[in-house]
Amino acid sequence: MNLDDYRGVWIFIEQNDGKIEGVSLELLGAGRKLADKLQVPLSGFLLGSEIKQLANQVISYGADQVYIIDHPVLKNYRTESYMKGVMLLAEKYKPEIILYGATPNGKDLASAVATDLNTGLTADTTMLDVDVENRLLEASRPAFGGNIMATILCKKHRPQMATVRPKVMKALEPDNVRLGNVIEEKISLQEEDMRTKVLQIVNDVTKKVNLADAHVIVCGGKGMGDFQNFQLIHELAETIGASVGGTRDVVEAGWLPHEQQVGQTGETVTPKIYFAIGISGAIQHVVGMKNSEFIIAINKDPNAPIFDVATYGIVGDAMEILPKLIEQFKQLRTEKGGEISYA
Incomplete structure (x- = not known):
């Protein structure tokens, strides 16, 4: 050759x-x-x-x-x-x-x-x-x-x-x-x-979360502690009109289905805003979200690798910070007539 x-x-x-x-x-x-x-x-x-x-x-x-x-x-x-x-x-x-x-x-x-x-x-x-x-x-x-x-x-x-x-x-x-x-x-x-024939094409009409097309994603990791605490991720996402994602550990723990996993063995996403909450920032996860436009990380470990790729970082306990964030976003929605713009 x-x-x-x-x-x-x-x-x-x-x-x-x-x-x-x-x-x-x-x-x-x-x-x-x-x-x-x-x-x-x-x-x-x-x-x-x-x-x-x-x-x-x-x-x-x-x-x-x-x-x-x-x-x-x-x-x-x-x-x-x-x-x-x-x-x-x-x-x-x-x-x-x-x-x-x-x-x-x-x-x-x-x-x-x-x-x-x-x-x-x-x-x-x-x-x-x-x-x-x-x-x-x-x-x-x-x-x-x-x-x-x-x-x-x-x-x-x-x-x-x-x-x-x-x-x-x-x-x-x-x-x-x-x-x-x-x-x-x-x-x-x-x-x-042709050795194979296309007999019928059946479209999957099951309603699933499509993280790849989401503009805003709230993603939680095992740092949330347990399934009950993880509900704060859902509440924040619902408040701001975002999709929910999770790390591999979260999916394996049964807190989310696999189609909502972000990372090397899950979805690769590029939203406008990505919240990484209780996520350490292992390369397996980062490879799936590092091209997000704005990355907002919340982690109580100031040395967590997620802060290396974050646009903004908050060092602290997510279980204390999230309720305050949710309250502030709910107030903002009320002031804006129920809608939050991400333009």
Whole structure:
């Protein structure tokens, strides 16, 4: 393999029912920085059926060019059909870096493609950079239970590939007058040749907390002491119109369901305001919330690591502080006619 034959940063643009997934737009922002450092084009690649109209949106979010494979067999995601499409593009155009969102489909596709291309794949990446001199992707992720950050390199194979967790990168502001190239590729696929069939798509309509889209989150840790004390977290959240989150310890104790866990093994969140209450600040948790715009930490230990990432910190007993905060916010709501603005 001649590594010099491979050039360019590519992003898998995941779409469902003609709507681009947010993590793909976030990756275009991260990919733009990598491509500029390496002085190569940034490309998005789209697979699906009747998805050509999405190319302009991809360009507006930072891509120089968009590769499209539009085929009826690609209407719904299946490993086999999508892998054939990506293999066609990768073998023809030879990108040096391919990034995928760490979604169920993104992770499935990336692992299948890595196997067929005989290259490496770093999973659930939370930080990206490049060694420009050696043209190496530096993909970093928590390791050893989240106690360290490991930077993984793929020195001898191309393309270099990684899946990236949603909400850890930031999308660029769209530029709707930005111009780019659209390259359409043809692929030979027959439905009868596919080993799997999509018989029915069932949407989960169960009402669940969606922390990834929350603007304000009140998150509690085991420092709250017990389940009864943890109800203060719920009361503060209800008072200010926020969502409730918890650490892994809280979920394992049964105080919250898993979908409300924030951290390495839970949700990655980027709210405007994040309250970290009774949380020490272990890296396993911090990796899931460090990109919040404002972080307000309450902890009785002045040396707690959470204060290293906090915008504002309060040293004290949460069980004494929270009732006072709740009282003040309730008074503010009354003064504001029942609403609190976070603009």
